[in-house]
Amino acid sequence: MAFEIVQLEHVPSSYRIHLALFRNVKNAGFLHQQLLARNADFEYAFIDASTIVSRVHLLSAVFKAVNSSVNGTLRTPNVHSEIVVSLSSSSNIADAYRRFGVSPSTSDLFVVKVTFPSSATPEPPSADSISQHLTDNVEGDAVPATNETIQTITDVRAVRKSYKLNGLAWLDAIKDELLKRQEMERLILGGMALRGV
């Protein structure tokens, strides 16, 4: 299964970040339900992959959430919900879940799991057990989370709406699609960094 452990700069070594991308997900409704039921076995960030433009976009949200977790300044119940909220450029938490989180209609899904030793779980779950749990519970095809794959999944129109990137004449004027995407990513990072402040 295409399951990776991501090493991010300036993240304490006790934190471990696991990342997986599933396509053709059949049971998004079930996964969504587990989150709503606060099922403790499903402590994951489930992200609708169509809202993501690149790895850096997603990893930025992870970095922000981990930083809040380290500082003890989470605005949501845990680091996983914080990842979803960190994707948003607004401070509205419910809106962020709705826009970026898994919904029953999600077909391409990012799963991020952040583990670190805490008083409740001094020994965080191993990568193998996480991988196994996902394989057992997500009905979909695990694929490597490359930028090439992400680009085929992105719903650019929805992304532009979420990050209020419509009506920027200079952005529309860029002919080179690759460059345009890059610039979009940059604007998104700025929007996320400033969310709600």
Place this chain on the structure above:
Amino acid sequence: MTATAEEAAAPHEFPLPKILTNPASTPPTLITQGAEGRLYKTTYLLPDIPCALKYRPPKPWRHPVLDQRLTKHRILSEARILSKCRRDGLRVPDVYALDEAAGWLMLEWVQGTPVRININQRLGSRTEGIEDDDELKDLMRRIGAAVGKMHSIGVIHGDLTTSNMMLKPPAQQQQTTDGATGLEGEIVIIDLGLASGGVHDEDRAVDLYVLERAFGSTHPRAECIFGEVLDAYRQSYKQAGVALKKLEDVRMRGRKRSMLG
């Protein structure tokens, strides 16, 4: 602190901000120290994304509550202005991440050199023919256009100098290309730490005046072509003429309007 953190901290005389004590592929380097804060070169997310980290350390001489509030305010204000500029199509560093409570702001690492260095290299020891240097004049025009664009979107820089502008070389430029003048590239305005929103011609004029004076003392031999900057500025947005008219008043009296402060 862990062992890695101490290793990374060793070459610095200042204690690192907490975020930089976490492990990274390359140790952060201190680039400059300003009156308010320090600038480090480090990495964002991945080893191949260089970034600039602006850190405003706590000021022990200020009341802690006031200190926290001022630091927060300044970090956010700079980040907001950068983000606004970028959205409106002015080339400034991208905002990657920030933690206003911890006092840091992570920005894109802009490749290239400050315009000051490009100009000085170009001038070398020349004293003649500067007013006929078309490539240098073209650079001046790009500066004027960038400043005009900034003013047109309602941003006042507050500290315009040729050190606060980077010349970012074109992406696929070869170092050894024949005919390269060292003046090609895109102007990226940096350090908007003193910037503010403003659409008053008075503020714009003062911004230009500061640049004019700074230019004159940094590049006295190139002062003769500074007019190119103002000329390009004039053409860059509609109300530029009014700001330039105001500049004449400001030249007469200096940058402070009131006699206070």
